[in-house]
Amino acid sequence: MQIEKRIIIFLSGVAIISGCSDPAKIPLASGAVAVHSPVWLEPGSDDFHADKVAGPNSELEQCRQCHGADLSGGIAEASCAKCHAHPDGWLVAEAPEFHATVIAADNHDLSGCEKCHGAHFSDGIFPADCSRCHVHPAGPEACNTCHGNFPGNPDNLADVVPDKGAHEVHLEHFGDIENTCASCHAIPATVGAAGHLDNTPGAEVNIQGNARFAVLARTITNEGQNQPAPTFDHQTETCANTYCHGDWKLAKARSNSSWNYAADHIEGNAATPGWDDPASAACGTCHALPPVGHNPSEISGCAGCHGATIDDTGNIIDESKHINGKVNLFGQEYDMF
Ligand code: HEC
Ligand code: HEC
Ligand code: HEC
Ligand code: HEC
Ligand code: HEC
Ligand code: HEC
Ligand code: HEC
Numbered sequence: 001m002q003i004e005k006r007i008i009i010f011l012s013g014v015a016i017i018s019g020c021s022d023p024a025k026i027p028l029a030s031g032a033v034a035v036h037s038p039v040w041l042e043p044g045s046d047d048f049h050a051d052k053v054a055g056p057n058s059e060l061e062q063c064r065q066c067h068g069a070d071l072s073g074g075i076a077e078a079s080c081a082k083c084h085a086h087p088d089g090w091l092v093a094e095a096p097e098f099h100a101t102v103i104a105a106d107n108h109d110l111s112g113c114e115k116c117h118g119a120h121f122s123d124g125i126f127p128a129d130c131s132r133c134h135v136h137p138a139g140p141e142a143c144n145t146c147h148g149n150f151p152g153n154p155d156n157l158a159d160v161v162p163d164k165g166a167h168e169v170h171l172e173h174f175g176d177i178e179n180t181c182a183s184c185h186a187i188p189a190t191v192g193a194a195g196h197l198d199n200t201p202g203a204e205v206n207i208q209g210n211a212r213f214a215v216l217a218r219t220i221t222n223e224g225q226n227q228p229a230p231t232f233d234h235q236t237e238t239c240a241n242t243y244c245h246g247d248w249k250l251a252k253a254r255s256n257s258s259w260n261y262a263a264d265h266i267e268g269n270a271a272t273p274g275w276d277d278p279a280s281a282a283c284g285t286c287h288a289l290p291p292v293g294h295n296p297s298e299i300s301g302c303a304g305c306h307g308a309t310i311d312d313t314g315n316i317i318d319e320s321k322h323i324n325g326k327v328n329l330f331g332q333e334y335d336m337f
């Protein structure tokens, strides 16, 4: 520390005396003096070099005088990149050390980059031009950098949603993309928003909010007694307790069409579909065909009474009338009860 300070003072003295502002002309016998503290390279020590270039009192401009304006060596003939260069394949998409691959394997953590590249990768110690490839205004922090369609539009949630699991079927069924996403997730305003990137692996799935399809998933039936509380289990990757997947019951006692009940209730299957398992949400999984407690019917017969929803080959003909929280019967539509 002492030695380093003296040399810096000495050097600025030389520059003033000779009237020379070009550090390259400053005579320096490389290796002749131990310029820096012996613990200069030890993280945690009082004189760790990284601490000298961090924060508001950064001495970076002094480093540049000896190590070169771009820190590639200068009169010190010591380049920072000797220790700090990234691996050769850092920008080569096929390489195992491609930056995207390395970052993804590290839980997409960009917080450490800041120390060298600055906040939002601008004005860092080491200049980097991410915008050569990350062309959106937010650069690498654009919403479709880590998930979604990389060349797409980061302001469009359809290009942000990962092409994984049951996303596509949910978006196709419900449409209204903003509301659909918000039904299962909080949408972060920025990468750094609380709850977005965190230490718990996997996405936060929360079906508790007021977005339209989250409300649908909690539709109350059975005269107020059946109150679904949807959950997502990261271990098994399954959903449970959703109205949509069959957590509902209709009471014969309350029905105006009790003649069609074979039991006290007509009810769904309260299924636990797997996010990556389309078969677990196939026709017949959310409710039997027809549902438990319903008088028997062939699949070709449903249309006779539920004709707004289904045709006589068993195909859903109007998605907006199916899984909408309503009974569709004999051309009428009324709330599940
Ligand atoms: C007065 C000129 C001078 C200044 C100012 C200076 N350095 Fe150095 N630095 C050198 C010289 C000469 C060496 C090589 C000799 C040595 O290791 O002591 C060196 C070596 C280093 C090394 C070790 C390199 C290696 O290969 O072991 C690091 C790290 C380093 N400097 C960082 C910095 C940082 C960070 C700053 C600014 C806070 C800085 N230096 C300021 C002259 C300077
Ligand atoms: C001889 C090797 C060496 C050289 C040369 C070197 N450093 Fe370092 N630097 C290190 C080590 C070791 C660390 C600690 C790495 C760690 O904690 O993972 C470090 C950490 C840093 C960090 C903090 C990064 C982080 O992730 O915490 C900064 C900033 C930094 N160095 C700046 C510089 C600058 C500026 C120069 C050139 C003037 C330079 N270093 C030259 C070895 C070096
Ligand atoms: C310890 C300092 C240090 C840290 C931490 C660091 N970098 Fe760098 N980065 C450098 C240096 C030095 C260069 C220039 C030399 C090189 O390309 O290897 C560079 C260059 C790059 C480049 C090439 C830029 C261009 O315009 O060609 C990319 C991309 C990059 N870094 C990404 C990252 C990312 C992402 C992180 C965090 C995961 C990160 N860096 C963390 C020091 C660092
Ligand atoms: C030479 C082109 C190029 C440069 C320069 C570049 N990147 Fe990338 N980067 C890519 C490509 C291509 C991808 C996407 C890979 C994919 O998912 O298809 C990517 C992906 C990423 C990802 C996503 C990783 C994840 O978690 O999935 C991050 C973060 C990232 N880059 C950060 C940076 C930063 C920071 C810089 C500048 C310091 C930078 N990149 C410079 C080409 C580049
Ligand atoms: C640096 C990579 C990266 C960038 C950039 C990024 N995300 Fe994410 N995002 C992730 C990862 C990784 C997860 C999974 C959550 C986890 O691991 O904690 C995630 C999860 C999500 C989720 C699921 C809910 C949650 O929080 O877990 C949504 C929604 C989301 N991101 C939207 C966005 C939006 C909107 C932006 C732009 C403002 C964005 N992401 C930018 C990496 C990124
Ligand atoms: C029906 C609920 C549901 C809807 C609607 C939904 N997601 Fe997801 N999302 C999930 C589940 C479940 C996961 C996987 C969680 C896990 O395994 O960690 C997930 C994971 C994610 C991830 C993290 C991916 C990763 O790599 O870890 C992102 C990002 C994401 N969703 C964004 C979106 C966006 C954007 C939308 C709207 C276009 C959306 N989601 C709509 C349930 C949903
Ligand atoms: C003869 C007419 C009739 C036929 C045929 C029929 N249903 Fe129903 N279905 C009803 C009546 C009546 C109710 C009870 C409505 C109420 O209590 O308000 C009902 C209730 C339901 C319910 C729960 C309430 C709703 O509308 O979502 C489902 C699900 C259902 N039926 C599915 C089917 C399926 C699948 C088939 C064919 C395999 C089928 N039904 C065939 C008359 C019929």
Ligand code: HEC
Pocket (backbone or CB within 6 Å): 243, 244, 245, 246, 281, 282, 283, 284, 285, 286, 287, 302, 306, 309, 310, 314, 315, 316, 321, 322, 323, 324, 325, 326, 327, 328, 329
């Ligand atoms: C993801 C769960 C799910 C799947 C898969 C599913 N249903 Fe349904 N279905 C429901 C729910 C929930 C209802 C209760 C009424 C409502 O909300 O529309 C329902 C109601 C019905 C009704 C009664 C008419 C109505 O709209 O009220 C018929 C008929 C029906 N489904 C047939 C089918 C057929 C045929 C298939 C396969 C092609 C199928 N369902 C697949 C969840 C599902």
